[in-house]
Structures are given as C-alpha cells and as structure tokens.
Amino acid sequence: MVYLNYNNLDANTQNRLLQDSKSDVEQKFGDDLKSYAEKHHLDYNTILEEEAIKNLYSYQYVFNI
Helix, strand or coil: CCCEEECCCCCCHHHHHHHHHHHHHHHHHHHHHHHHHHHHHHHHHHHHHHHHHHHCCCCEEECCC
16 A cells, blocks of 8 residues: 555655656566566667556545545
8 A cells, every 4th residue: 555645745745656666566577577678679768667657546545644
C-alpha cells in the first residue's frame, strides 16, 4: 500500500511514485524488458517508463485527508 497525504499530490510526489514504480518494474522484469527491446529494436528506457506507468495502477493507495 502507498500512503499519501491528499494535500501533497504535487509533481515531486508524482515523480517519486513513478521512480519507485520504475525500480519495481526493473527489479521484476528488467531482463525480459531488455531482451524485448533488443529483439524489436526499441529504446529500453521508453519501454521501462511505459511499464512503470502501467504498474502504478496496480498499487493500492491510501489517502490521508
């Protein structure tokens, strides 16, 4: 679960969540994403960012008001 303060949803918080998601995705699927990027001649960082954004939807958020 990700605990967030409802009053603090600024760009810094959003970037931190995206970075956390990127590290989660890279840890879980990094090798698979690298081989997919090489096989299809795609940019690894672009694929990683797209997957990190998708991964954000799998988190459970708790908002403190």
